[in-house]
Amino acid sequence: METVTIKIPAQINRKVFDIQTYLAAKLYEDTILSAGQAAEVAGLSKRDFIEILGHYGVSVFGESVSDLNSDIANA
Numbered sequence: 470m471e472t473v474t475i476k477i478p479a480q481i482n483r484k485v486f487d488i489q490t491y492l493a494a495k496l497y498e499d500t501i502l503s504a505g506q507a508a509e510v511a512g513l514s515k516r517d518f519i520e521i522l523g524h525y526g527v528s529v530f531g532e533s534v535s536d537l538n539s540d541i542a543n544a
Contacts, residue, residue, distance in 0.1 A: 489512060494527045495527070496510070504519060515544060
């Protein structure tokens with residue numbers, strides 16, 4: 470996995486975990502990452518990642534059957 474550095478304005482008082490998880494959730498929502506890949510980016514287990522998606526306004530059920538099968542294959 471590649472490391473990327475992002476500069477965040479000081480007035481945004483977020484923990485690194487929140488930023489990583491938000492980014493992972495949005496990449497998952499845009500179908501750029503599978504749930505397993507996004508969980509890895511967030512530093513969480515797949516189960517924990519799926520459980521917190523609602524906090525970021527992302528639905529777990531927005532995927533097609535083929536997307537779900539791909540997630541299962543990549544788990």
